[in-house]
Amino acid sequence: MVDQSAVGHRFTPVTAAVEPGRLRYFFETLGETNSLYRDAAAAKAAGYKGIPIPPTYLFCLEMLDNEKPFEFLTALDIDLGRVLHGEQSFTYHAPVVVGDTLTFQSSVASVAEKKGGALTLIGVNTTVTNQHGVHVADTARTIVVRNG
Amino acid sequence: MTDTKAAAVGDRVVHKQFPAISRHRLALYCGASGDHNPIHVDIDFAKASGFPDVFSHGMLVMGYLGQALSDAFPPSRIRSFSTRFAAITQVGAELTCEGTVAELFEAGGERCARIALTTKDQHGETKLAGEAVVAL
Numbered sequence: 001m002v003d004q005s006a007v008g009h010r011f012t013p014v015t016a017a018v019e020p021g022r023l024r025y026f027f028e029t030l031g032e033t034n035s036l037y038r039d040a041a042a043a044k045a046a047g048y049k050g051i052p053i054p055p056t057y058l059f060c061l062e063m064l065d066n067e068k069p070f071e072f073l074t075a076l077d078i079d080l081g082r083v084l085h086g087e088q089s090f091t092y093h094a095p096v097v098v099g100d101t102l103t104f105q106s107s108v109a110s111v112a113e114k115k116g117g118a119l120t121l122i123g124v125n126t127t128v129t130n131q132h133g134v135h136v137a138d139t140a141r142t143i144v145v146r147n148g
Numbered sequence: 149m150t151d152t153k154a155a156a157v158g159d160r161v162v163h164k165q166f167p168a169i170s171r172h173r174l175a176l177y178c179g180a181s182g183d184h185n186p187i188h189v190d191i192d193f194a195k196a197s198g199f200p201d202v203f204s205h206g207m208l209v210m211g212y213l214g215q216a217l218s219d220a221f222p223p224s225r226i227r228s229f230s231t232r233f234a235a236i237t238q239v240g241a242e243l244t245c246e247g248t249v250a251e252l253f254e255a256g257g258e259r260c261a262r263i264a265l266t267t268k269d270q271h272g273e274t275k276l277a278g279e280a281v282v283a284l
Contacts, residue, residue, distance in 0.1 A: 054214050085233050
């Protein structure tokens with residue numbers, strides 16, 4: 001079982017490219033029709049340097065270009081079938097558009113037991129910077145592990 | 149797009165409905181998101197893990213809520229976005245995303261609104277509850 005010794009554990013940084021084709025596939029999957037996202041000319045006319053990413057796409061990028069997308073589970077010896085996503089937050093500091101390359105640095109922020117140990121809540125915080133070293137976002141997720 | 153500059157506390161500024169989530173959609177999202185956890189697409193794996201069926205990625209549901217949010221507020225004005233995943237979203241769920249203005253305030257020299265967000269299925273069960281801060 002995961003315990004407090006996991007707090008502070010840093011994962012291998014992930015570098016991910018915001019590629020137009022992959023982003024288009026995400027929009028197709030969600031039925032997105034907003035012209036800001038679907039038309040580069042419309043995005044530029046609205047003041048963006050390129051097509052912007054949608055609010056949750058940072059989460060995807062970190063997994064898409066991760067050689068070990070479930071590293072945090074294997075490193076902490078957690079079975080993939082026992083995890084649920086409890087909470088997710090994004091704080092945006094600067095725009096991210098198609099063509100950017102982002103680096104994600106994640107670490108374990110907290111470990112807490114709930115329901116008499118039936119659940120373990122793991123908080124993971126991630127700092128996101130772009131190719132110019134600009135700190136573009138912070139994300140935080142809570143992973144729920146079903147024990148027993 | 150709503151005239152969000154004139155938003156008042158209590159106004160419903162986000163509202164969007166989405167078609168039923170199919171197994172096909174979950175397979176597409178698996179590839180689109182890079183989240184290849186088989187629990188969302190492989191019923192054998194889901195059953196072996198104690199679930200009656202596959203179920204939606206929480207982040208697909210949050211992706212729909214994000215789409216509803218950025219229909220009302222362009223991404224350049226969204227300062228933060230957070231949710232709690234209150235319940236598992238099953239195959240067949242027809243989601244409705246809503247947001248109302250909870251608070252108006254100044255932050256970092258900007259006039260901002262805190263938007264209280266929910267995503268519910270066709271039975272009225274809350275799947276996601278969260279909030280966003282947007283610059284007006």
